[in-house]
Amino acid sequence: MPRHTLTALALKARLAEAAKAAAETKKPQRIGDGDGLMLVVQPNGHASWVLRYSNLGKRTDHTVGRWPTVTLALARDKAEEARRSLAAGQDPAAKRVEERQARVSAASTDTLRAMFDEWMAKTKSEASEVYRGNIEAALKKDVFPKLGAKAPHTITRADIVEILRDVEERGAYEMVRRIRMWLRELFEFGIDDEKRPQLLASPIPMGTLRSFKTRKTRSFPAITEAAQVKDLMMALRSSQSWTVRAALLFSAYVWQRPTEIREAPWSEFDLDAARWVIPPERMKNREEHWVPLAPQVVALLRQHQGVVGSEGWVFPGRKYGKPISEGTLTGRLITAGYDKKHTPHGFRAMARTVLDEKLKVDTRFIEKQLSHEVDARLRGAYNRAEYWDDRVLMMQTWADWLDAQK
Known part of the structure; x- marks a missing residue:
């Protein structure tokens, strides 16, 4: 059995002394643990566990791991494993070189x-x-x-x-x-990934890409006068294409972003619970978003399932495997006479304005439903305050109001 000389407490004290001595002398300092195992402290403060042994008359220093990732106990286990390899006739240092060369060889054919x-x-x-x-x-x-x-x-x-x-x-x-x-x-x-030892740094530009162009901020045309919503809803209901009609009505009911609606799969919906859960990766702010579904919306979606099925995209496009395009939805609005007056994105502004000004709904519930960002200092509290019950009531009020616009 190896004769160990260190304890965790003693190692901590000696490590501080060795680090100071290495920095002053510019030479590595060794802290021995017995039977050839030592912690070598470099002048830059880094430290690694090294097992010193002799094989066929040749002295070898074999690194078994870096401190503190490799603890004292783990270093002893690794050193004992190396001793067993040596006793079986396999030099642990040579084995490590072979493994490194194999990884480099594999990396050379990597793409x-x-x-x-x-x-x-x-x-x-x-x-x-x-x-x-x-x-x-x-x-x-x-x-x-x-x-x-x-x-x-x-x-x-x-x-x-x-x-x-x-x-x-x-x-x-x-x-x-x-x-x-x-x-x-x-x-x-x-x-x-250890299999790619040659990949040492990322070639991806960091920072804000200031030399690249950015999309100009623009406001989307929207019907925001409550009195004008009736004609818009009548135009949506008269659409000849079932999927276009369902997508536009759904947009009016739930007023999420067009991309979130167009690319929604059925797997995100729980119609029994009347809830749509949009995962973080599909949200602009990268946070999971819950959308209450009023009974009218659940009924619309169940009827829609009878037409398009309950697998894949909720609103499939004409091209196989693709969702409906924003251009298709925009085109229907243009045909209905809303060119430059209302867009698929405009349902958000429509709901925001009417709910606030006419239906007198608390703007906190509206902003949460819009998944808008808030002051970073309030972000944690804001995320916990889902206002779920209040938003369920708000979305029911909104759906009832829309249905009354006939």
Whole structure:
């Protein structure tokens, strides 16, 4: 059995002394634990556990782990494992070199696409199918054709900037930032993976991308006069396309963002509980959002299921596997005479204004339903104050008012 000389308390005291001595002398300091195991403290303050042994007359220092990740107890276990390997005729230091070379060899045949597949499987498995599909579609379109076959460690910042500039060139300013975000997560995953020792740094530009264009803030045309809502609702109900009609009526009832509505899968809805739960990855503020569904909305969705089914997209588009497009919804409003007067996004402003000015609903409930950001200092308290019962009542009041506009 190894003869240990350290205790946890003694190690703490000696470590402080060794760190001070190493910094002053600019030389490593060793704290022995017996039978060749020692903690080597470097002048920069870093410390690693080292097992010193002799094999065939040659003295070898074998690193078993870095302190404090590898504790005293764990270092002793690793040292004992190395001793057993040595007794079995296998040099632990040589074995480590072979394993490192194998990892480097594997990394040399690695590709960005392979790393992406691994990243998705290990970190995005809990995300919704819609969100995972959005990530893969974006990278398949803009990144993989140029970089998919390259080894991650060979990709440069210039390569990434060129990709982002191409996306910017076609006016997809928001997509520039989404792709940058996903690639940054992807490379951070690769750096943490021991199978990729050559990937030491991320090539993804940091900061706010000030040299890239941003989408200009604009207000969306919206009907906000209560007296004008009647004609709008009559126009929505007269739509000849069932799915377009259902999507526009649903938008009027729940007034979430068009993308959140268009890309909603049936899996997010609990019609028995009259609740729609939008996951964080589909929300602008990256926070899960609960939407109460009034009885009229539940009835609309159940009837809609009888037409389109209860799997996949709630509002499927004409192209197989794709949701309905915002252009389709906008086109119906234009046909109904609302060009530059009302848009799919305008239902948010319509509800916000009428609920506040005519129906006199507390604006706290309205803002929560809109999932608007608040002062960061109040964010924690705001997130806990769901106002769920109040919002259920508000959405019932709103649905009843809309139904009265005939």
